[in-house]
Amino acid sequence: xxxxxxxVLLGMVAVGxxxxxxxxxxxxxxxxxxxxxxxxxxxxxxxxxxxKVYDEGEKLSQLKWDLKQVPTLHLGLAYYPLNxxxxxxxxxxxxxxxxxxxxxxxxxNGEDEDWTHYSDHPDTRVQKAWQAEVGATAWAxxxxxxxxxxxxxxxxxxLGWRSRGGRFNxxxxxxxxxxxxxFPAGLKTIxxxxxxxxxxxxxxALYTWRDWTLEGRFKHSQWVKASDYDQHHLRNLTFAxxxxxxxxxxSLAVGxxxxxxxxxxxxxxxxxxxxxEAKGSMRVNDLSSGxxxxxxGDVGSQSSRTVVSSLAVNYRF
Numbered sequence: 001x002x003x004x005x006x007x008v009l010l011g012m013v014a015v016g017x018x019x020x021x022x023x024x025x026x027x028x029x030x031x032x033x034x035x036x037x038x039x040x041x042x043x044x045x046x047x048x049x050x051x052k053v054y055d056e057g058e059k060l061s062q063l064k065w066d067l068k069q070v071p072t073l074h075l076g077l078a079y080y081p082l083n084x085x086x087x088x089x090x091x092x093x094x095x096x097x098x099x100x101x102x103x104x105x106x107x108x109n110g111e112d113e114d115w116t117h118y119s120d121h122p123d124t125r126v127q128k129a130w131q132a133e134v135g136a137t138a139w140a141x142x143x144x145x146x147x148x149x150x151x152x153x154x155x156x157x158x159l160g161w162r163s164r165g166g167r168f169n170x171x172x173x174x175x176x177x178x179x180x181x182x183f184p185a186g187l188k189t190i191x192x193x194x195x196x197x198x199x200x201x202x203x204x205a206l207y208t209w210r211d212w213t214l215e216g217r218f219k220h221s222q223w224v225k226a227s228d229y230d231q232h233h234l235r236n237l238t239f240a241x242x243x244x245x246x247x248x249x250x251s252l253a254v255g256x257x258x259x260x261x262x263x264x265x266x267x268x269x270x271x272x273x274x275x276x277e278a279k280g281s282m283r284v285n286d287l288s289s290g291x292x293x294x295x296x297g298d299v300g301s302q303s304s305r306t307v308v309s310s311l312a313v314n315y316r317f
Contacts, residue, residue, distance in 0.1 A: 029238035031142065033083050039267070041312025044069050045090065047130055049159060049304040050277070051228055051241075057298070058112040063104045064228075067190060067306065070126050074310050076151050085140045088153075091132035092308065098126035102163045102190065108171065116176065121166035121189060128160030128193065138202055145209065151202035151219065157275075159304065160193040166289055188233040194302050196275055197225040198249050213257040213265075221249040227276035228302045236287040241300040242255025247278035257314070265314045270307065277303040 045067055053061040076090035103125045106117035135153025164186050172178040183189060202219035224247030230239040251273035260266045279298035286292070 005060070015260075031080060031086075031139065031147075032084050035080050035132045035316060037076075037078040037314055037316045039074070039312045039314045040089075040283070041074040041267075041269075041310045042095075043072040043074055043269075043308055043310030045072050045092075045098065045306060045308050046070070046093065047304065047306030048173070050302065051192060051230060052277075052301045053239075053282075054279070054299050054301070056256045059107060059128055061106045063102060063190070063192070065159075066101040067125070067126055067129065067159070068099040068101065070094050071096050072129070072308065072310070073311055076312070076314075086137045086139070086140075086149075087135075088137065089132075089134045090225055091130065092310070093130035094126065094128070095096065098129065100126045100161050100163075102123035102161065102166075102192075105188070115243075116171040117168075117185075118170075118177075119166055119168040119189075121163035121183070122162055124163040127162050127191075128158055129154060131157040131215075135200075140159045147206040147209060149204045149206075150198070151204055153202070153216070153219075154197075154199045156198070157196040158193065160191070162188045162191045164197065165189070190233065191231045192315075195227045195306060196249070196304070199223050200249065211259040213253040213255075213259065213267075215253075215267075217251075217253040217271075219249070222246060224249050224275065225280060226275070226280070226302055228300075237288065238285045239300070240283045240285070241280060242282075243278040243280035243300065243302055248276040250274050263316055264315075267312050267314060268310070269312065272307045273304075273306050273308070274306040275302075277301050 008308050046069060047066045047067040051063045056072045060292040073095045074092045078088045080086050100120040104119045105115045108116040108195055133153055133155030135151055137149040137151050139149040140146055165183045166189060168181045169177050172179055181217055197221045198221045199221045200221040202217060204217045207214045225245040226243040228241045251271060253269060253271035255267050255269035257265050257267035279301040282295045282300040284293045
């Protein structure tokens with residue numbers, strides 16, 4: 001019996017040593033000079049964006065745009081030119097027109113009182129959704145199972161919707177919310193797009209245990225260049241917003257990877273990203289008359305919150 005127990009203990013020690021060796025091999029290969037890692041995955045995008053219009057600081061209009069289970073394709077490439085430096089390029093794009101929803105509120109008597117105009121547009125489709133980024137990570141600390149790095153990068157994000165049909169509840173000159181009706185199904189009502197150009201700094205941490213790797217990434221920016229474009233089809237008007245270059249962005253991503261062998265791994269990732277409200281000027285164009293009006297100051301704004309979840313296969317060589 002004692003001999004069997006001894007053999008079992010020796011076997012457990014051998015398995016533990018083999019697992020530790022595999023983890024050590026994974027870390028060494030991750031930072032090997034000249035190595036390249038490619039990733040391919042699929043995911044889902046969810047979130048919410050806002051556009052607002054102000055008059056002397058008082059909100060006149062607010063539109064809420066939803067993103068619901070938008071399917072995405074993810075690509076990534078990492079290169080290690082030095083044992084302390086990695087260069088990355090990654091991004092995602094929608095692969096089908098996703099579901100959305102839009103609600104439009106207006107305050108003709110000031111935002112201190114209840115809204116006077118409202119429209120609801122369930123038939124809203126996500127026409128555009130993508131993000132691309134390039135960056136570099138300096139690995140300041142590398143231990144056998146832990147690595148910490150500082151990131152510097154740039155990303156561009158674009159989101160776009162188109163709403164059709166819907167219902168409305170408006171106020172007339174003689175009444176409050178006394179006009180109720182519906183827009184014809186399929187009739188284009190509003191098209192809206194947001195763009196964010198974002199240089200950022202960040203931190204990244206990697207922890208390896210046996211064949212598993214836990215990764216965390218935090219990004220921050222206060223240099224976001226934000227712009228948006230809104231076309232009201234029924235009024236034949238366009239609104240182009242220039243919302244400055246000092247917007248704020250923060251994102252937190254967590255990934256869990258499983259090393260199948262030294263070359264292949266699978267990783268599940270979730271990324272929560274927030275673009276705070278950015279305010280700026282607006283240019284209004286009347287497509288019927290051709291007249292253009294410009295409004296300076298903080299008369300318009302945009303903001304966005306998104307969650308992207310993904311599952312990817314990584315290949316290292």
